Amino acid sequence: MTDTAIEAAALGRRFGRRRRPALDGCSFRIPTGRVCAVVGPNGAGKSTLLALAAGLLRPTDGSVTVLGRAPAASRERLAYVAQNKPLHPQLTVTGTLRLGRDLNPRRWDAGVAERIVAEGDLDPGARIRSLSGGQRTRVALALALGKRPELLLLDEPMADLDPLARHQLMATLMADAADRGTTVVMSSHVVAELEGSCDHLLLLGGGRVRLAGPLEDVLAAHTLVTGRAGDSLDPHTVVESRTTGRQLTALVRPAGPLGDGVQGDQPSLEEVVLAHLRSPDAPPLLLDAREAAV
Ligand SMILES: Nc1ncnc2c1ncn2[C@@H]1O[C@H](COP(=O)(O)OP(=O)(O)OP(=O)(O)O)[C@@H](O)[C@H]1O
Numbered sequence: 671m672t673d674t675a676i677e678a679a680a681l682g683r684r685f686g687r688r689r690r691p692a693l694d695g696c697s698f699r700i701p702t703g704r705v706c707a708v709v710g711p712n713g714a715g716k717s718t719l720l721a722l723a724a725g726l727l728r729p730t731d732g733s734v735t736v737l738g739r740a741p742a743a744s745r746e747r748l749a750y751v752a753q754n755k756p757l758h759p760q761l762t763v764t765g766t767l768r769l770g771r772d773l774n775p776r777r778w779d780a781g782v783a784e785r786i787v788a789e790g791d792l793d794p795g796a797r798i799r800s801l802s803g804g805q806r807t808r809v810a811l812a813l814a815l816g817k818r819p820e821l822l823l824l825d826e827p828m829a830d831l832d833p834l835a836r837h838q839l840m841a842t843l844m845a846d847a848a849d850r851g852t853t854v855v856m857s858s859h860v861v862a863e864l865e866g867s868c869d870h871l872l873l874l875g876g877g878r879v880r881l882a883g884p885l886e887d888v889l890a891a892h893t894l895v896t897g898r899a900g901d902s903l904d905p906h907t908v909v910e911s912r913t914t915g916r917q918l919t920a921l922v923r924p925a926g927p928l929g930d931g932v933q934g935d936q937p938s939l940e941e942v943v944l945a946h947l948r949s950p951d952a953p954p955l956l957l958d959a960r961e962a963a964v
Pocket residue numbers: 685686691692710711712713714715716717718719
């Protein structure tokens with residue numbers, strides 16, 4: 671048994687004749703039992719990272735292990751829902767779940783798969799090609815959870831769901847993951863939605879890891895500062911600083927007590943993520959969960 675779901679060491683992946691890196695020198699560790707949000711701007715490398723962890727792509731540099739083994743060797747123990755949710759268009763919903771059972775005879779849990787489909791009021795006889803994008807997402811998630819994975823890799827799973835379905839499916843997913851101790855690694859652009867469900871964060875930018883670690887520790891390392899324009903932010907690490915009229919607002923990583931007249935508040939996940947997206951040159955912060963736990 672390993673307590674590490676995904677471990678990357680100087681992981682890199684280049685594409686095309688020009689060998690441009692989609693991921694470059696990424697090192698991080700996600701412990702088992704976590705719900706990890708993978709965030710970052712378009713083209714940051716999130717899908718590439720998830721496909722490497724799923725064993726669908728191979729690294730061109732460095733290495734990645736999943737549940738202590740090479741990703742391909744862990745394939746039975748993980749489920750991966752890709753961004754485009756590939757399903758067989760000709761199959762019915764029932765036929766799709768039957769295929770899931772046939773492909774995973776030792777692990778398949780028909781109850782959970784059927785419940786997720788039923789919660790969406792889907793006609794079991796409907797063909798996949800006749801379903802809406804959001805309905806297909808529901809079937810793809812039913813297939814993934816029916817496999818009873820130890821690690822669930824989800825690439826923007828909720829993007830095409832309506833707000834109610836999104837809320838309801840997320841709740842089902844989180845309750846199921848908590849019940850079974852499943853590790854969930856999920857990319858998303860809807861940061862506000864991740865705040866209540868994730869306890870680990872991986873922020874990518876330009877193919878590199880910019881923030882990594884337990885969410886609590888990442889948030890605790892940052893302070894939202896308000897003061898007067900011209901106030902000094904030395905000696906703190908400034909992620910982002912803005913002046914509006916006479917007011918200074920900044921996100922810093924404090925290196926000691928804040929100066930007089932400067933107010934500090936705990937930022938939300940969204941504030942931390944947005945500040946890093948607006949400041950791509952801010953220094954990275956990598957908090958290894960193993961060290962943080964000691
Ligand atoms: N098969 C491929 N061939 C060539 N380039 C690729 C391929 N897959 C990804 N890339 C490039 O790698 C970079 C990272 O892409 P990736 O899809 O991993 O980003 P992402 O963070 O998931 O983006 P988004 O938020 O838009 O989904 C991009 O510059 C993309 O063009």
